[in-house]
Amino acid sequence: FIPSAGALSVAVMSQRGGSMLRPSLGANSPILIKPVLVDCADTSSPSLLLCFDQSRYLFNCPENTSRSFAQSRIPQKNLNSIFLSSCQVSHSAGTYGMLMGLADGNKQSVQLIGPEGLHYMLACGRLFTRRQGMTLNLTEFQTTSTLKQVFQDNLIRVFAVGNHQKTVQAHAEPEVIGKRKRSPDLALSSDVPLKQTKLDPMNTDLPAGVQPTATNPHNGLPEIVDDMFRASGAARPIGKKNTTPAYSYQRLQVPDEPINTDPVSYLVLGPRLRGKFLPDKAKRLGVKPGPDFAKLVNGESIQVNEETIVTSEMCLEGGSAGSAFFISSIASLEQLDRTILPNPACISEVSDGANLLAIYHLVHENVVLNERYVAWISKFGSGVTHHLSTPSHSPNLFTFEASALLQLKLNLIAPGSFPIPHYSSEPTIPSSPQLNLLSRHETFSFKSSKTTAEHVSQLDYSIFGCLNRSELVSRLKIQPELADQLESLESNDYNSMASTGESKFIDQIVVTTLGTGSASPSKYRNVSSTLLHIPHGQGHEFDFVLLDAGEGTLGQIKRKFGPGWKETLKNLKMIFISHLHADHHCGLPSLIDFTIWYILYLNEKSVLEPLGLSMGRVQWFNSDHLLKNSDKRSQTMCRFQALTSSNLEIETVPVNHWGKCFGVCIEQKTQSWKIVTQLSKGFCSFLLAWCTRFSGDTKPCQTLIDAGQNADLLIHEASLGPEETELAETKGHSTIDQAIQDERKNCVLNHFSGRYPKIPPSINKMNDQEMNIVISFDFMSCKIGAIHDLQKCIPALEKMVEGLDLEDTPEATEEGQSNPSPSSGKKRKTKKKGGES
Known part of the structure; x- marks a missing residue:
């Protein structure tokens, strides 16, 4: 492998004038590499953070990256640059949330660097990723099969290498619309008309503060991105005729050429270390x-x-030429076959004397077992440390340990409602001795191959296997008065998942609150997602309906159902998205991606039973068409019921929130046969079996109250505390007191602000009401017929969570931080964490 002329010229220039081109830093300055995420059920790919005193660089931003920052107390204020290996969901799904979090933290500017498709990916999020006051600088580069410099600032230089061939994902089935190929996602059926234009034709003038871009890779995409992040803070012109690029509902024009979807690998050169x-x-x-x-x-x-x-x-x-590390990102054996792996000489050619210390193998599990890849690894000397992360080689440990410990504590109160999330401390495939498994609990020095002494507190997993209840109470450091309450609860045997005997059908439906937070993920709560389990006797136990799908929803499903998570998604009948705010739908692409990947299984199984595949496995329905008075309602419901093979009745309800937002009423009717003696056959009538109403995000809303008057279950947002009525009005949310004014038989409250990790005192005063009310936590499951029993546990739940730390917000963790350590606060020694959360 010989570098291209461009890569070679960079190397020659740096060797001739290294002191001019290569930045330098004091030899004693700390430089650290922190794994933010590693492969496990919670994420789709690993993520690394390079830390200097006043600057940080993130490599890959998959789902749950922002939440991992909060969990590990990593301040965001010095995060200056984000590098993406690809624009696919696996590497980039957390980017929207991360950018909005940075902007909300008063970050002035951020660099985003990635391969082709970067502008298009960002522009796809224009309707829900908009912030004023922050500049977003994008660098989109064409992938080459040789090392090519793509970034340099006053601390690091970054080279990229990949496969320059155009590739299309295996499951893509492009269709033709006129003369233009349709993107894979558009192959999904929809009742929503699509419009393809470059920008909204009503306004071609750029907004104040947005400058035209000289290069225009995808017909106006830079203008859209500039309009999404307005550094000037200029207000958007009001009115439809003044629509600007980031506010246009016109569909983006599909690129003329297919986008290369193969991930790129990065070589990172640190500064020279002055003596x-x-x-x-x-x-x-x-x-x-x-x-x-x-x-x-x-x-x-x-x-x-x-x-x-x-x-x-x-x-x-003293001093040295500095160090370098390489991130190898190869997503499949097919990509490996078309990829030229840079050998040590080629890396050295462009490294300007920097010593290659480590290679991070963030590759598919089959790649690391491939003979050619193993032979490439062996070419590097003993001075290079190899770190590996794949789903099969890495143990499926908890990323969010505080949340897992909380679940263990709640399990003592109501085991059926708070089961322990699935995990595994042993990998599926043993790792090679020469490859070190990447761990979130290690921080590496960029100046040597050794780990630093500053570790994150590590969870003692033996506590999850403790079968002695008294010992577990002691190890969790449960307060004595609460321990007495637990004994009382155990004797009463409250089990909200136990069979309720000859109960109504509605009583057997299960509600699982996968994500119960609002706005952004936090230490104990992920963003919005609720799953309904509907009993079904035809070949599997439950059908499922998902209400909203915030970032990280797929990971929550994997933790909840363990090995059965794929079966759960196969039986998923409907996903309802209430509105376009990011915390309600950014987990949707991962779910849809999996749905497409198991299409082969479904096509084959449809030979045995009808699955509605002839209409398209995934179909999109416009919520406007399911409004009670919509003239398209009848036709839309027929299509929906044919697709889902169910008699679910769906009615959307407009609610009071920013922008267009919907609640939903879901009903199901059962058949009842009456034998008529005069007829040879019986007469069939339909009876309402159950009705559930979901609020989405809303202020108190009479339309929602009027809809679903017979609702057996109300799932309602309760973002703010009783004393914050004015703030709730301003933000378009409900307080806890307002949420329960709409009295139903059973009520599950969720979507809590990070200000309220604990149970509000007002809830305890409601036990004497006829309405059954529960406060939801992540992973909580409860049969509707058992909500009354779970409500009796509220005093114990309140006691259990009263000692929790306040939620870790960016504002709280960033104050006064100048330490390059990835984690904020004082240095902590390595310790096993079993009793604190």
Whole structure:
């Protein structure tokens, strides 16, 4: 493998003038590499964070990246650049949430660097990823099969290498619309008309503060991205005729050429490490103290007289050319077959003397077992440390340990409602001895191959296997008065998932609250997602309906159902998205992606039983068409029921929130046969079996109250506390008191602000009401018929969570932070965490 002319010229230039092109840093300056995410059920790909004193660089931003920052107390204020290996969901699904979080934290500017498709990916999120006051600088580069520099600032240089061939994902089945190929996602059926234009034709003028871009990779995409993040803070012109690029509902034009979907690998060169400055030697060489000393320290040369030039190296003792690391990202054996792996000589060619310390193998599990890949690894000397992360080689440990510990504590109160999330401490495939498994609990020095002494507190997993209840109470450090309550609860045997005997059908429906937070994920709560389990006797136990799908929903499903998560998604009948705010739908692409991947299984199984595949396995329905008075309602419901092979009745309800937002009423009717003696056959009538109403995000809304008057279950948002009525009005949300004013038989409250990790005191005062009310936690499951029993556990639940830390918001963790350590606060020694959460 020989570098291209471009890569070679960069190497030659840096060797000739390394001190001018390569940045330098004091030899004692700390430089750390922190794994933010590693492969497990919670995420789709690993993520690494490179940390300097005042600058941080993130490599890949999959789902749950922002939540992992909160879990590990990693401040975001110094995060300056984000590198994506690809624009696919697996590497980039957390980008929208991360950018909005940075903007909300008053970040002034952020760099986003990635391969082709980057502008298109960002523009896809224009309707829900908009912020004023922050500049987003995008660098989109064409992938090459040789190392090519794609980024440089005052600390690092980054090279990218990949496969330059155009590839299309295996499950894509493009269709033709006119003369243009249709993108894979558009192959899904929809009752929503699609419009393809470059930008909204009603307004071609750019908004104030947005400058036209010289290069235009995809017909107006840079203008859209600039309009999404308005550094000027200029307000958007009001009115439809003043629609600007980021506010256009016109569909983006599909690129003329297919986008290369193969991930790229990155080579990261750190700064040169300056040695100790020797002022006496500089004086002897004729350099005067003052500004000239500072220039020498910064790597510059000083001309003392016409004949003498004193270089920085002449006055320094020690120091080095710095270090480098390589991130290998190969998603499949097919990509490996078309990829040229850079050998050590090629990496050295562009490294300007930097010492390659580590290779992070973030590859498909089959790649690391491939003979060619193994042979490539063996070409690197013993001075290079290899770190590996794949779903099969890595143990399926908890990413969000505080949440898992909370679940264990709640399990003591109501085991049926709070089962322990699935995990595994043993990998599926043993790792090779020469490959170190990547762990979130290690932080690596960029100046040596050793881990640093500063570890994150590590969870003692033996506590989850503790079968002695008294011992578990002791290890969890449960307060004595609460321990007494637990004994009382155990004797009463409250089990909200137990069979309720000869109960109504509605009583057997299960509600699982996968994500119960609002706005952004936090330490104990993920963003919105609720799953209904509907009993079904035809070949499987339950059908499922998902209400909203915030970022990380697929990971929550994997934790909840363990090995059975794929079966759960196969039986998923409907996903309802209430509105376009990111915390309600950014987990949807991962769910749809899996649905498409198991289409082969469904097509084959449809030979045995009808599955509605002839209409398209995934169909989109416009919520407007399911309104009670819509003239398209009857036709839309017929299509929906044919697709789902169910008699579910869906009615959407407009609610009071920012923008267009819907609640939904879901009903199901059962058949009842009456034998008529005069007829040879019976007479069939339909009886309402159950009705559930879901609020979405809303202020108190009479339309929602009027809809579903016979609702057996109300799932309602309760974002804010009783004392924050004015704030709730401003933000378009409900307080807890407002949510329960719409009295139903059973009520599940969710969508809580990070300000309220605990149970509000007002809930305890409601036990004497006829309405059964429960406060939801992530992973909570409860049969509707058992909500009354779970309500009796509220005092114990309140006691259990009263000692929890306040939610870790970016504002709370970033104050006064200048330490390059990935985690905020004081340095902590490694310890096993079993009793704190």
